Amino acid sequence: MKSICVYCGSATGISPSYADAARSLAGVLVGHNLNLIYGGGNIGLMGIIADEVMRLGGEVTGVIPKALVDKEVAHMALTRLYIVNDMHERKAMMASLCDGFIALPGGIGTLEELFEMLTWLQLEFHQKPVGLLNVGGFYDGLISFLDHTVLQGFLKPTHHALLLKSSDAEDLILQLKAHFQ
Known part of the structure; x- marks a missing residue:
């Protein structure tokens, strides 16, 4: 593994634990010599994780649609910044560019990106691990809902098991790395 794509909020959320988790994940990424691939923004958890990886000497690649650059949310101090035409090209x-995916807390966009990559893994369009960093129980409701979809016969247990989960960044990275062994 060389690079991890992190999906996360363009807001910081109401709990300081979310920003702390972004910084912690940044430290773990750099500690494992993993590059950060992310949405290229300079706001919210996106900006926090990118700034922290850069501060720690890691590499950060951002990918952002031109329309968001025009709204002045592009992070212009990254190792690399790709400006693309639209969200489809961005995703x-x-x-x-990455070898695995992690979702930090975020909103609809974060969930959409997470579920698209999980769907692609389920359909074997890629073989990259997908994980949730469940900060302070942020994703407990989602995990319970996915358990419910299994019980209701809409999600196979084997597909449910594809989503790696942890409340600890180091543990989650180790789970993603184990996916390749």
Whole structure:
């Protein structure tokens, strides 16, 4: 593994634990010599994790649609910044540049990106691990809902098991790395 794509909020959320988790994940990424691939923003948890990886001497690649650059949310102090035409191109490029995916807390966009990559893994369009960093129980409701979808016969247990989960960044990275062994 060389690069991890991190999906996360363009806001910081109401709990300081979310920003702390972004900084912690940044430290673990750098400690494992893993590059960060992310959405290229300078706001919210996106900006926090990118700034921390850069501060610690790691490499950060951002991928951002032109429309968001125009709204002045692009992080211009990254190792690399790709400006693309739209969100579809953004997601495809981020997926092609990384070796695995992690979702920190975030909103609809974070969930959409997470579920698209999980769906692609389920359909074997890629073989990259997908994980949730469940900060302070942020994703407990989602995990319970996925358990419910299994019980209701809409999600196979084997597909549910594809989503790696941990409340600890180091543990989650080790789970992602184990996916390749």
